[in-house]
Each structure stands twice: as structure tokens, then as C-alpha cells.
Amino acid sequence: MSHLRYSCLMALDRDQVLRSAAALLTRKSTATMDEVAKAAGISRATLHRHFAGRDALVRALETLGIAECEAALDTARLDDGPAGEAVHRLVRALEPSGGLLAFLYTENQLFEGEEQNQGWARIDERLVGLFRRGQESGEFRIDLTPVWLAEALYGLLVSGAWAVSDGRVAGKDFTYMIVELLLGGARRAGA
Amino acid sequence: MSHLRYSCLMALDRDQVLRSAAALLTRKSTATMDEVAKAAGISRATLHRHFAGRDALVRALETLGIAECEAALDTARLDDGPAGEAVHRLVRALEPSGGLLAFLYTENQLFEGEEQNQGWARIDERLVGLFRRGQESGEFRIDLTPVWLAEALYGLLVSGAWAVSDGRVAGKDFTYMIVELLLGGARRAGA
DNA sequence: CGCAAGTGAGACATCTTTGTCTCACTTTGG
DNA sequence: CCAAAGTGAGACAAAGATGTCTCACTTGCG
Structure with a gap:
């Protein structure tokens, strides 16, 4: 059952991305999805895998x-x-x-x-x-x-x-x- | 010299447009130029004649x-x-x-x-x-x-x-x- | 090793907004 | 009445952001 580990890891990553997005949008509320992704150290594609859209x-x-x-x-x-x-x-x-x-x-x-x-x-x-x-x-x-x-x-x-x-x-x-x-x-x- | 009257009328219009834009953007800060123009009761073209851009x-x-x-x-x-x-x-x-x-x-x-x-x-x-x-x-x-x-x-x-x-x-x-x-x-x- | 999952990079179409332009209509002043 | 100026409507391309997709690469695990 790798399913549980999968969702667990995802949740962790997702939370880290979320924190990083919060930190960026706090300073620049109009930041692009691309900027959010770069700030989180991930690609726009991966960001999109975590969050369906802006x-x-x-x-x-x-x-x-x-x-x-x-x-x-x-x-x-x-x-x-x-x-x-x-x-x-x-x-x-x-x-x-x-x-x-x-x-x-x-x-x-x-x-x-x-x-x-x-x-x-x-x-x-x-x-x-x-x-x-x-x-x-x-x-x-x-x-x-x-x-x-x-x-x-x-x-x-x-x-x-x-x-x-x-x-x-x-x-x-x-x-x-x-x-x-x-x-x-x-x-x-x-x- | 219609120039003086021209600039005077323009200034009045401009000020009215400005007030109307202020009233709208106060409520919806992301309003588009088109919305601003409609709120002012003028066309987008005229709005552009008053203000070069957003x-x-x-x-x-x-x-x-x-x-x-x-x-x-x-x-x-x-x-x-x-x-x-x-x-x-x-x-x-x-x-x-x-x-x-x-x-x-x-x-x-x-x-x-x-x-x-x-x-x-x-x-x-x-x-x-x-x-x-x-x-x-x-x-x-x-x-x-x-x-x-x-x-x-x-x-x-x-x-x-x-x-x-x-x-x-x-x-x-x-x-x-x-x-x-x-x-x-x-x-x-x-x- | 070999496979499956996740990721990054980028291409691509789409959508929205913007800025520019044209053209026809209305208004104003001589 | 006529000409000039202003306006509205709309077409148009450009720019920016978004959402989707593909493909190659890495990573981790059996």
C-alpha cells in the first residue's frame, strides 16, 4: 500500500508550497503562478499538480x-x-x-x-x-x-x-x- | 481662442471622470478600463483620451x-x-x-x-x-x-x-x- | 536492473486586458 | 449651413497569465 505514503508525502509538500506561496503573496499580492512556483522552488507544472489553478x-x-x-x-x-x-x-x-x-x-x-x-x-x-x-x-x-x-x-x-x-x-x-x-x-x- | 475653453472643459470632464473612477475603484480595485469607462458614462476610447492608460x-x-x-x-x-x-x-x-x-x-x-x-x-x-x-x-x-x-x-x-x-x-x-x-x-x- | 511515479522544461491554445486605430455620428461655433 | 472637434462603437494586434499537454529526466523501490 504505497497509497498512504503517497498522499502523506503530497500533503507535506503541499503544505510547504502553501507556506512559501503565503510568504510571497504577503509581499506581492499580484504575484504570478510562475513566480509562486519559482519561489517555492518547483516548476509551474508541479504547482499546478498541487493546486488546480490560481x-x-x-x-x-x-x-x-x-x-x-x-x-x-x-x-x-x-x-x-x-x-x-x-x-x-x-x-x-x-x-x-x-x-x-x-x-x-x-x-x-x-x-x-x-x-x-x-x-x-x-x-x-x-x-x-x-x-x-x-x-x-x-x-x-x-x-x-x-x-x-x-x-x-x-x-x-x-x-x-x-x-x-x-x-x-x-x-x-x-x-x-x-x-x-x-x-x-x-x-x-x-x- | 477656443483653446482656453477647450482645456477648461476638458479639465472639468477629466475631474468628473476621475471622481467616478475613484468611486468605482474604491469598491472594486481590480476594475478594468472598460468598467471604469462605463461607470463614468463614457466610452473606453474617450477614457483613453483623458488618461493615456491604466x-x-x-x-x-x-x-x-x-x-x-x-x-x-x-x-x-x-x-x-x-x-x-x-x-x-x-x-x-x-x-x-x-x-x-x-x-x-x-x-x-x-x-x-x-x-x-x-x-x-x-x-x-x-x-x-x-x-x-x-x-x-x-x-x-x-x-x-x-x-x-x-x-x-x-x-x-x-x-x-x-x-x-x-x-x-x-x-x-x-x-x-x-x-x-x-x-x-x-x-x-x-x- | 527495470519499472513506475514524480518532476522540470517547454510548447501550445485560450482568455483577458490593454493600447491603438478607424469610421460614422453628434455637437458646437462661426 | 458648414466645418471642426469630440464622441461612441467596434475592429485589431500585442502582451500577459492561465490551463493543458507532451516529453525527457531523475528518483526510489522491488
């Missing part, structure tokens, strides 16, 4: 991004302790996926009419739930809707990922900057 | 966006009064340009290698100067760099513009949400 590749990246988000949401234990600390844990867990999420967030904006992947709705739900919990516990202000807070978190993740990749801010500050701005804002506490 | 159109949109930003920066009188209020005036002045800025911000991310338009550098400078002023006056915290605060403002503008255009948040809350989150954060003042 759409399939992007959809696979979306699935990967959703999986990483779900994993980060689990890791961050959103229901434990103060909501602010949960946000901190979440951003820290999301940091490695920042570039991929930036790509998918802007890419998703193109699918104006089409229904978005069910996975994002589920993630939105959990994120909104976290902010709502913070409001109900009196930790977060209630004049900013949970939906907006979730949206703002996405925006800050994108800004942060791009600013880091462009060298405008240091990568080590990624989590701190996002969490501090999202939770505390720019105004000095005493001011 | 690059020229995008560059013209960039120039428009820069001009609107500069105008907003002037209107907001960044050097007057508390920096926090200046930020509020700025976001309010920027609100009508939110969609266009979102388009240009994400579009600019594609020009990774190339040098960006000098105009953006000047705008960044003024924006960073505003946040620096707020820090020096003791109004803003100093553990978040002015560069990051400026970047975060861009990100929140993009998130806000998309959230409004997708109907996830109400358009009338645009300025309030962005300013309050940017300056005050999600955490309740007393918490």
Missing part, C-alpha cells in the same frame, strides 16, 4: 489563514481572565500570521458581492464575542461597537504587518504596538 | 488623493490647540476621502520596490509631526512611536471605510469610531 491556491491560502486564526483563538483562551489580557494573548498568537492575514483581508475586499467563506464568519463571531464580553464586564467602553473593535483589530494587524515588512517599525514591537493602541489609545492615561 | 489613471488618482490629503491637513490646522482635537478635525476632514485612501493605501503596497510618490512622504511628515507634537506637549503617550501612530491612523481609515461600505458599521459613526479608538482605545477610562 483560485484554488488562493482558496487554500484562505483555508490556511482561517485555520491559523482558529488556532490562535484557541491558544489565546478568549474566555479566560480579563478581556484585555485575552486580546493581548490573541494578538501575540496572531503575530506569525500577520502577513497572511493582511493578504487575505485585502483580497477578501475584492469579493464584494460573493458570500465570504463561512470560516471568517465564525472567527468574526468569536472576536466580536470577546469584545462584547469585555464590555459586559465593564472593562471596555460601550460606545464603540464590538463589530467595530473587531474590524479595527483587523486594520491594525494589516497596518502593523505592512509597517514591519517595510521596515517602518521594528518587528519586535508588533504585538505591543497593536495591543496598546487598540486597548489604551494614543492619549496619555492622565491627560 | 497607469496614468492610477497615478492621477494618486495625485487626487494626495491633494485631498493635503487639503484635509490644511483644513484641520494641525498646529492649533490640543493635538487630540487636531486629530479629530483631521479625521473629519479626511472622511470623504476614506474610500479613495483605502484604495491608494492598498495599491501602494504593491509598489514594494519602487520609490513612492514624493507627496506621500510629505503627508507622512506632517502626520508624524502632529503626533510628535502631541507627545512633546504631554498629551500623547511616548511609548508608541509617531510613525506607528500615523500608520495606525491609515489602517483605521481603511478598516473604517471598508466597514462602512460593507454596511457593517453606520457611516455617521465613521469619524467618531476612528478618533475615539485611536486616541482613547477600547479600554474604559476608569478600568
Whole structure:
């Protein structure tokens, strides 16, 4: 039964290709299939054997991004302790996926009419739930809707990922900057 | 001398086409020249008479966006009064340009290698100067760099513009949400 | 060794977008 | 009324990306 080994090996290769494609498309979202293949160190023909086409590749990246988000949401234990600390844990867990999420967030904006992947709705739900919990516990202000807070978190993740990749801010500050701005804002506490 | 009238009429038409293109590309950043032309109510041939090509159109949109930003920066009188209020005036002045800025911000991310338009550098400078002023006056915290605060403002503008255009948040809350989150954060003042 | 599977290189047709051009029609101003 | 300018519709080739296919080569395993 070489079939099992076959599919196993394929899965590994496929994942490596996917990671490499994510890394490239994060920097250049319009990269060609040929560029993606070269970046992965394989030929365009082999790339095509893994992913039926560009759409399939992007959809696979979306699935990967959703999986990483779900994993980060689990890791961050959103229901434990103060909501602010949960946000901190979440951003820290999301940091490695920042570039991929930036790509998918802007890419998703193109699918104006089409229904978005069910996975994002589920993630939105959990994120909104976290902010709502913070409001109900009196930790977060209630004049900013949970939906907006979730949206703002996405925006800050994108800004942060791009600013880091462009060298405008240091990568080590990624989590701190996002969490501090999202939770505390720019105004000095005493001011 | 019909030449003067000619150029004058052209300028008006050109500006209308530009606005319409901005409105369309804001929603669908990959729209083709044909779609842009149809959206403007003109033929593709005429569109080409106004803008040599897609690059020229995008560059013209960039120039428009820069001009609107500069105008907003002037209107907001960044050097007057508390920096926090200046930020509020700025976001309010920027609100009508939110969609266009979102388009240009994400579009600019594609020009990774190339040098960006000098105009953006000047705008960044003024924006960073505003946040620096707020820090020096003791109004803003100093553990978040002015560069990051400026970047975060861009990100929140993009998130806000998309959230409004997708109907996830109400358009009338645009300025309030962005300013309050940017300056005050999600955490309740007393918490 | 010999075979089967996977891969790389490249040819090829196709599709989309773009840029250019022509031609007929409409509008405008003298 | 007439001529000039602008416009719309469409044809056309060129360029870029994609998807498909073939063929030779390597690799791994019996």
C-alpha cells in the first residue's frame, strides 16, 4: 500500500508550497503562478499538480489563514481572565500570521458581492464575542461597537504587518504596538 | 481662442471622470478600463483620451488623493490647540476621502520596490509631526512611536471605510469610531 | 536492473486586458 | 449651413497569465 505514503508525502509538500506561496503573496499580492512556483522552488507544472489553478491556491491560502486564526483563538483562551489580557494573548498568537492575514483581508475586499467563506464568519463571531464580553464586564467602553473593535483589530494587524515588512517599525514591537493602541489609545492615561 | 475653453472643459470632464473612477475603484480595485469607462458614462476610447492608460489613471488618482490629503491637513490646522482635537478635525476632514485612501493605501503596497510618490512622504511628515507634537506637549503617550501612530491612523481609515461600505458599521459613526479608538482605545477610562 | 511515479522544461491554445486605430455620428461655433 | 472637434462603437494586434499537454529526466523501490 504505497497509497498512504503517497498522499502523506503530497500533503507535506503541499503544505510547504502553501507556506512559501503565503510568504510571497504577503509581499506581492499580484504575484504570478510562475513566480509562486519559482519561489517555492518547483516548476509551474508541479504547482499546478498541487493546486488546480490560481483560485484554488488562493482558496487554500484562505483555508490556511482561517485555520491559523482558529488556532490562535484557541491558544489565546478568549474566555479566560480579563478581556484585555485575552486580546493581548490573541494578538501575540496572531503575530506569525500577520502577513497572511493582511493578504487575505485585502483580497477578501475584492469579493464584494460573493458570500465570504463561512470560516471568517465564525472567527468574526468569536472576536466580536470577546469584545462584547469585555464590555459586559465593564472593562471596555460601550460606545464603540464590538463589530467595530473587531474590524479595527483587523486594520491594525494589516497596518502593523505592512509597517514591519517595510521596515517602518521594528518587528519586535508588533504585538505591543497593536495591543496598546487598540486597548489604551494614543492619549496619555492622565491627560 | 477656443483653446482656453477647450482645456477648461476638458479639465472639468477629466475631474468628473476621475471622481467616478475613484468611486468605482474604491469598491472594486481590480476594475478594468472598460468598467471604469462605463461607470463614468463614457466610452473606453474617450477614457483613453483623458488618461493615456491604466497607469496614468492610477497615478492621477494618486495625485487626487494626495491633494485631498493635503487639503484635509490644511483644513484641520494641525498646529492649533490640543493635538487630540487636531486629530479629530483631521479625521473629519479626511472622511470623504476614506474610500479613495483605502484604495491608494492598498495599491501602494504593491509598489514594494519602487520609490513612492514624493507627496506621500510629505503627508507622512506632517502626520508624524502632529503626533510628535502631541507627545512633546504631554498629551500623547511616548511609548508608541509617531510613525506607528500615523500608520495606525491609515489602517483605521481603511478598516473604517471598508466597514462602512460593507454596511457593517453606520457611516455617521465613521469619524467618531476612528478618533475615539485611536486616541482613547477600547479600554474604559476608569478600568 | 527495470519499472513506475514524480518532476522540470517547454510548447501550445485560450482568455483577458490593454493600447491603438478607424469610421460614422453628434455637437458646437462661426 | 458648414466645418471642426469630440464622441461612441467596434475592429485589431500585442502582451500577459492561465490551463493543458507532451516529453525527457531523475528518483526510489522491488
